[in-house]
Amino acid sequence: MASFIVRRLTMAAGLVLLVLTLIFAALQFVPGDPAVLLLSTGTGGAPSPEAVERVREQLGLNQPLFAQYAQFLGGVVTGDLGESFRTQQSVLQAISERLPRTLQLVLLxxxxxICIGVPLGAVAAVRGGWADTAVTALSSIGMALPVFVFGAVLILVFAIALGWFPAGGYVNPLHDPVGALASMILPATTLAVGFSAQIARMTRSSVLEMRGQDWVRTARSIGLAPLVVFRKHVLRNALTPVVTVVGVGFGVLLGSTVLVERVxxxxGLSSLLIDGVTNRDYPVVQGIVIVIALMFIGINIVVDLVYGVLDPRVRRS
Incomplete structure (x- = not known):
């Protein structure tokens, strides 16, 4: 297990370096001079060449490309992601304020x-018949339904018509846990619709595959209770691919919150990203992309480790 962990961490380190290199390279193709953009923010005329050159020197833009790359990597390692062009606030501070809100929403x-998809997929595989047909149909609808449409319907029904939940906004869970949970129910449910459909389909396929394995038939033949056979020999092995879907889907949900947070x-973080793109605030956009990329890589490493725990054969790969 130790060698398996070391191999995965080594691969993750190489992947992080590759991702950071691609982000740095992409920034070189962004049109416009960051120094000119910084000086032009909130002003009417074009900045003087002397002022532009002074800012370029402060930002290190007049240095060779390799020196800028080394400075970029050093900033990421030390947590210095620069300052916002628009607000002059530390990018890391702005992200640290918004990221927990998005993580709360994505986690919920x-x-x-998981609570919806795994039971539905298991029931569809075990019961078959009308249950399988219903779950398959609901899964197809859930995956095809746009999140902004479903979110608007939830607001119309449960916020405006029934008044059960607030239509939007954010409540700090440290100040009002109940209010915070109520404010996140509708957006979290909107996120969960498509994701639970994917989990249900994967769980169904995996359970059907596991039920036909030799060890399952052997467990039944020796007289084990059906519930024991399902829990120990079917569901445990069937959850291995489901864990992968959940891990990757968690990272995908970080991007899916863009529309949900707007609706x-x-x-959250996605709203900050949209504002950064709208205002051409490159340090903010760059910092958010870096943080999301690093989180996605970290999530995949955790998934690999959990995969190795569930299936010892993976450790030898």
Whole structure:
């Protein structure tokens, strides 16, 4: 297990370096001079060449490309992601304020997806018949339904018509846990619709495959109770691919929150990203992309480790 962990961490380190290199390279093709953009923010005329050159020197833009790359990597390692062109706030501070809100939303959406998708997929595989047909149909609808449409329907029904939940906004869970949970129910449910459909389909396929394995038939033949056979020999092995779907889907949900946060006026990381793109605030956009990329890589490493725990054969790969 130790060698398996070392191999995965080594691969992750190489992948992180590759991703950071691609992000740095992409920034070189962004049109416009960051120094000119910084000086032009909030002013009417074009900045003087002397002022532009002074800012370029402060930002290190007049240095050779390799020196800028080394400075970029050093900033990521030390947590210095620069300052916002628009607000002059530290990018890391701005992200640290918004990221926990998005993580709360994504985590709740993931939990709801697992609680809905795994039981539905298992029931569809075990019961078959009308249950299988119903779950398959619901899964297809859930995967095809746009999140902004479903979110708007939830607001119309449960916020406006019934008044059960707030239509949007954010409540700090440290100040009002109940209010915070209520404010996240509708957006988290919107996120969970498509994700739970994917989990249900994967669980169904995996359970059907595991039920036909030799060890399952052997367990039944020696007289083990059906519930014991399902729990120990079917579901445990069937959850291995489901874990992969959940891990990858968690990272995908971080990107899916862009529309959801806009629909529900939720001040999370995705809203900050949209504002950064709108205002051409390159340091903010760059910092958010770096953080999301690193989180996605970290999630995949955790998934690999959990995969190795569930299936010892993976450790030898």
């Amino acid at each position: 959406g993931t939990v709801l997806s 529900f006026n939720y001040p």
